[in-house]
Amino acid sequence: MFKQIKDPFSYSREKLGAMYEEYAPRADRPKVQNWRQTLKRLWSYLTYKKWKLVVIIIMIALSSALALLGPLLVGMGIDRFIVSQESSVIGVFLLLLAGVYILHSVTVLIQQFMMISVAQLAVFHMRQDLFHHLHDLPIPFFDKRQHGDLMSRVTNDMDNISTTLNSSIIQVFTSLLTLIGTLAVMLWLSPLLTVITLTIVPLMAVGLKWITKRTRILFKAQQRRLGDLNGYIQETMSGQRMIKSFSQEPRVLEEFHHKSMELKQAGFWAQTISGFIPKLMNTLNNVSFALIAGAGGFLAVQGVITIGVIVVFVEYARQFTRPLSDLANQFNTILSALAGAERVFDIMDEKKEEEPEGISPWKTIRGEVDFSHVSFAYDKENGQTIKDISLRARPGETVAFVGPTGAGKTTLIQLLSRFYEPGEGQITLDGVDINKASRIHLRQQMGFVLQEAFLFQGSLRENIRYGRLDATDEEVEKAAREANAHSFIMRLPDQYDTVLQQDGDGISQGQKQLISIARALLADPKILVLDEATSNVDTITEVKIQEALERLLKGRTSFVIAHRLNTIQQADQIVVLQDGSIAEKGSHEELMKQKGFYQQLQASQMEHYVS
Numbered sequence: 254m255f256k257q258i259k260d261p262f263s264y265s266r267e268k269l270g271a272m273y274e275e276y277a278p279r280a281d282r283p284k285v286q287n288w289r290q291t292l293k294r295l296w297s298y299l300t301y302k303k304w305k306l307v308v309i310i311i312m313i314a315l316s317s318a319l320a321l322l323g324p325l326l327v328g329m330g331i332d333r334f335i336v337s338q339e340s341s342v343i344g345v346f347l348l349l350l351a352g353v354y355i356l357h358s359v360t361v362l363i364q365q366f367m368m369i370s371v372a373q374l375a376v377f378h379m380r381q382d383l384f385h386h387l388h389d390l391p392i393p394f395f396d397k398r399q400h401g402d403l404m405s406r407v408t409n410d411m412d413n414i415s416t417t418l419n420s421s422i423i424q425v426f427t428s429l430l431t432l433i434g435t436l437a438v439m440l441w442l443s444p445l446l447t448v449i450t451l452t453i454v455p456l457m458a459v460g461l462k463w464i465t466k467r468t469r470i471l472f473k474a475q476q477r478r479l480g481d482l483n484g485y486i487q488e489t490m491s492g493q494r495m496i497k498s499f500s501q502e503p504r505v506l507e508e509f510h511h512k513s514m515e516l517k518q519a520g521f522w523a524q525t526i527s528g529f530i531p532k533l534m535n536t537l538n539n540v541s542f543a544l545i546a547g548a549g550g551f552l553a554v555q556g557v558i559t560i561g562v563i564v565v566f567v568e569y570a571r572q573f574t575r576p577l578s579d580l581a582n583q584f585n586t587i588l589s590a591l592a593g594a595e596r597v598f599d600i601m602d603e604k605k606e607e608e609p610e611g612i613s614p615w616k617t618i619r620g621e622v623d624f625s626h627v628s629f630a631y632d633k634e635n636g637q638t639i640k641d642i643s644l645r646a647r648p649g650e651t652v653a654f655v656g657p658t659g660a661g662k663t664t665l666i667q668l669l670s671r672f673y674e675p676g677e678g679q680i681t682l683d684g685v686d687i688n689k690a691s692r693i694h695l696r697q698q699m700g701f702v703l704q705e706a707f708l709f710q711g712s713l714r715e716n717i718r719y720g721r722l723d724a725t726d727e728e729v730e731k732a733a734r735e736a737n738a739h740s741f742i743m744r745l746p747d748q749y750d751t752v753l754q755q756d757g758d759g760i761s762q763g764q765k766q767l768i769s770i771a772r773a774l775l776a777d778p779k780i781l782v783l784d785e786a787t788s789n790v791d792t793i794t795e796v797k798i799q800e801a802l803e804r805l806l807k808g809r810t811s812f813v814i815a816h817r818l819n820t821i822q823q824a825d826q827i828v829v830l831q832d833g834s835i836a837e838k839g840s841h842e843e844l845m846k847q848k849g850f851y852q853q854l855q856a857s858q859m860e861h862y863v864s
């Protein structure tokens with residue numbers, strides 16, 4: 254639960270420090286380890302259209318110069334046409350003045366348009382590179398990373414970079430040029446009045462610091478509370494069934510009320526204190542106008558400066574304060590975008606999966622798989638998960654893996670699919686070491702029917718066709734018939750065009766499995782991996798699944814992770830794994846005769862042993 258936020262006016266330096274640690278801990282603040290490298294790489298993305306960058310730089314210089322020229326012309330006009338009462342070229346002069354202001358707006362528009370196009374192109378290429386690279390990274394990379402952290406890099410960090418590139422670069426350069434230019438012209442016109450005009454700058458700096466110290470904390474607090482509230486809403490939406498079953502509605506509403514109140518309070522103070530910034534700037538600007546009018550009037554009476562110069566100073570004073578606060582605001586935005594860019598580049602620097610070049614070594618495949626003294630460890634500290642496994646699956650054979658949970662059944666399949674590589678030994682397919690071939694060529698030979706049938710948003714037809722994208726409608730339907738899925742599909746209102754929501758919501762668990770079998774039948778792979786589903790299936794559907802699987806296994810070399818012993822009695826080989834090693838191996842009859850672990854499992858029908 255968060256601490257109450259009240260009265261930020263009374264915060265002491267210690268209290269501010271403590272709150273900053275609470276809402277923005279040092280460890281979470283944006284850090285850029287290697288400024289030069291990050292800027293260099295970011296720059297390389299901005300230079301796809303170099304000519305546009307050149308135009309932007311010219312436009313920034315031009316617009317800054319025109320912003321200085323406008324007030325200068327107004328001052329000159331006042332001296333010439335009002336003070337000296339001369340009116341000979343006033344028309345031309347007014348046209349010139351209008352031209353300067355119009356040209357200023359045009360240059361600003363051009364630079365913004367160009368910058369957005371350069372920034373969007375850069376972000377497009379960065380996103381492409383990042384996403385492509387992520388797909389080339391090996392599975393162990395994803396094991397080590399949190400899903401949320403990766404998502405945040407691809408979404409939040411990229412958004413952050415995009416926003417900063419769109420506007421911050423222009424703003425920083427324009428502010429710097431405007432500051433330097435204004436100061437130079439002011440000093441040229443009257444050094445004394447310049448000093449008087451700038452007396453408000455220290456006051457402004459102190460005031461801004463006081464406010465920004467508080468607003469930064471208050472906005473962070475607001476953000477954290479908003480995140481907390483959103484997380485809670487998401488959790489309660491997905492957990493509706495659970496909340497209703499346990500009649501937890503009153504508790505949920507009370508918690509929501511509490512979190513909502515916390516957000517309201519943080520929002521109130523954040524908006525109130527940050528609202529002071531424009532008021533402070535206005536007040537100090539007015540003070541500076543008064544100073545310029547007073548001191549300038551005195552100097553004008555003395556004949557040191559003209560009335561026109563006073564007007565120029567009033568305008569410049571306005572121009573001077575804005576870039577100052579703009580620069581202060583941009584600093585944090587740019588820092589956090591650079592830190593984001595560094596996190597994105599970190600991923601791009603991760604080593605890709607190395608892939609051997611060349612054509613597939615398996616043109617016409619028989620389907621003989623050989624594990625020869627294979628050992629493997631996920632990480633060295635935890636020791637070997639697979640220990641010296643040797644086994645041979647002849648073309649068309651079914652090999653079933655059984656064993657207690659954590660014995661290494663899934664790991665063996667993952668090694669065969671090259672999600673991981675063995676530390677020792679080798680796995681061959683038709684005599685070719687699978688680690689010497691590319692993963693794509695290997696996986697083209699393989700089909701998977703996994704416990705969690707993965708269905709994506711789209712029609713049933715599209716979901717089945719995922720097995721082979723060029724399959725005709727007739728072929729899709731034939732596969733569905735063989736998988737016993739056709740009859741339930743035809744009972745749906747839109748039949749094969751029924752659109753599934755995410756994760757296949759809308760059809761049952763068993764039906765999802767039938768679809769995934771149809772998909773594998775359509776793909777027609779020579780090697781099949783089957784992670785048997787266990788739960789949530791009624792007897793009739795189970796019979797249908799069993800029938801469909803028998804058709805699917807026929808003529809393919811299949812590896813089955815078996816969860817129920819009665820389904821694998823027909824397997825050519827049953828491999829009993831224990832603690833990463835083969836404890837027993839043989840057909841059902843042979844293993845029963847051995848009277849070992851398998852026979853005990855069968856006899857007791859202790860299904861919970863077999864995960």
Ligand SMILES: Nc1ncnc2c1ncn2[C@@H]1O[C@H](COP(=O)(O)OP(=O)(O)OP(=O)(O)O)[C@@H](O)[C@H]1O
Nearest residue numbers: 396631632638657658659660661662663664665864
């Ligand atoms: N990505 C991973 N990183 C580290 N250790 C892992 C990883 N995946 C699995 N393990 C560990 O490897 C061992 C074997 O796991 P595996 O999933 O292969 O067993 P299994 O026999 O398939 O079990 P189950 O029947 O429960 O699925 C377990 O101790 C597991 O904790």
